[in-house]
Amino acid sequence: MSTPLVYLKNFADFIEKNIGIIYQETNYFQLEHRLNDICTQTGVATVADLWQKVSAGLEPRIKDLILDLATNNETSFFRDLAIFKALSDYMVPEIQKKYPTKKTIDIWSAAGSTGQEAYSIAMTFANCKDLNVMFPDCNIFVSDISDRVLQKAKDGLYNHLDVQRGLPAKNLISFFEKEGDSNWRIKSTLRSKLNFKKINLLEPFPLIGNFDVIFCRNVLIYQSVENKISVIKKMSQLLPIGGYLVLGSAESMIGLSEDFKQIHLDRAVFFEKIK
Amino acid sequence: MKLKVLCIDDSKSVHAFLKQCLEPKLESLTSAFNGEEGLKVIAQNKNFDVIFLDWEMPVKTGPETFQELKKNGNKIPVIMLTSKNNMEDVAHMLGLGVSEYIMKPFTQDIIFEKIDMVLG
Numbered sequence: 001m002s003t004p005l006v007y008l009k010n011f012a013d014f015i016e017k018n019i020g021i022i023y024q025e026t027n028y029f030q031l032e033h034r035l036n037d038i039c040t041q042t043g044v045a046t047v048a049d050l051w052q053k054v055s056a057g058l059e060p061r062i063k064d065l066i067l068d069l070a071t072n073n074e075t076s077f078f079r080d081l082a083i084f085k086a087l088s089d090y091m092v093p094e095i096q097k098k099y100p101t102k103k104t105i106d107i108w109s110a111a112g113s114t115g116q117e118a119y120s121i122a123m124t125f126a127n128c129k130d131l132n133v134m135f136p137d138c139n140i141f142v143s144d145i146s147d148r149v150l151q152k153a154k155d156g157l158y159n160h161l162d163v164q165r166g167l168p169a170k171n172l173i174s175f176f177e178k179e180g181d182s183n184w185r186i187k188s189t190l191r192s193k194l195n196f197k198k199i200n201l202l203e204p205f206p207l208i209g210n211f212d213v214i215f216c217r218n219v220l221i222y223q224s225v226e227n228k229i230s231v232i233k234k235m236s237q238l239l240p241i242g243g244y245l246v247l248g249s250a251e252s253m254i255g256l257s258e259d260f261k262q263i264h265l266d267r268a269v270f271f272e273k274i275k
Numbered sequence: 276m277k278l279k280v281l282c283i284d285d286s287k288s289v290h291a292f293l294k295q296c297l298e299p300k301l302e303s304l305t306s307a308f309n310g311e312e313g314l315k316v317i318a319q320n321k322n323f324d325v326i327f328l329d330w331e332m333p334v335k336t337g338p339e340t341f342q343e344l345k346k347n348g349n350k351i352p353v354i355m356l357t358s359k360n361n362m363e364d365v366a367h368m369l370g371l372g373v374s375e376y377i378m379k380p381f382t383q384d385i386i387f388e389k390i391d392m393v394l395g
Contacts, residue, residue: 076388160378164385168392169376173366 115153156186283313310335
């Protein structure tokens with residue numbers, strides 16, 4: 001590493017303080033590599049100079065780039081397919097039983113990255129509606145801490161590899177339009193189901209309404225226990241009794257909240273709010 | 276479960292890439308280099324979990340081969356491989372019973388995800 005350790009530690013502390021993601025010293029080489037990319041992108045000579053700018057707080061754009069580099073935007077359409085089946089076959093019917101007057105299901109894709117999760121939810125609803133006109137509509141709210149990935153989600157434009165990751169060909173045909181030689185854009189009928197907002201889950205949530213289902217998958221695994229408890233508590237306040245919180249398939253609620261009970265359905269695991 | 280795969284494609288590099296991608300889950304990969312050869316293989320051995328079928332091939336194209344497979348009562352899931360991106364044609368083949376569709380070039384993740392889709 002050519003950057004003095006003190007600067008890398010400063011950046012690691014800065015990232016942890018702002019978004020709770022912890023960089024261990026063994027991963028500083030990766031952090032340095034990513035910081036060097038930002039230097040090139042912004043025309044700053046060294047990582048040390050970059051720190052001077054960030055610590056002076058004068059360039060919010062650089063701050064955003066740094067927080068963006070720390071987030072893992074790995075995602076694909078219908079990632080963990082079982083949870084989308086659980087949504088259509090279990091969660092939605094159960095919500096309708098509990099709240100029979102409800103015509104629209106409100107869903108939050110928290111830390112929704114480049115939108116594949118939210119669009120997969122929208123496709124699930126559209127496919128169900130094709131089979132059963134009585135199936136409810138959905139409103140989907142997508143948030144992320146990164147302006148860059150949120151813009152990609154809003155654009156709904158994916159390349160030829162993106163649209164093959166997890167996406168059945170019949171959904172590609174039904175919900176996308178080809179754009180140029182190798183890009184595909186989500187049709188506007190589906191895009192219109194989504195609303196977007198930049199949110200840092202560690203800060204107090206802005207007024208975003210209430211939800212029937214919140215997806216927050218593989219986000220809290222990078223956080224300290226205190227942060228996990230705080231985020232789950234804030235999300236719980238936005239769910240009615242009988243609403244659902246969906247975490248990553250390997251994430252547990254043990255020791256984090258007593259507001260939820262765990263439900264296993266085939267290969268899907270999710271949490272129902274009980275108090 | 277280890278997979279028994281039939282690949283019908285006129286490009287040797289596709290066979291090699293598929294073999295390399297599937298290696299951890301592969302029991303056997305049988306190769307045919309055009310539709311006619313593929314039909315002969317299936318006439319003698321129907322013990323495959325999945326068939327990868329190229330769209331554009333000499334002698335007999337992928338769609339023609341699929342139609343014959345269908346006529347012969349094929350029950351093995353067929354994933355079509357193609358660099359052809361005419362969605363109307365693809366939709367037509369899916370309507371006829373092709374299980375999935377992969378656009379070239381593709382990655383190992385895509386292969387495994389599509390196999391999961393067709394085998395459940």
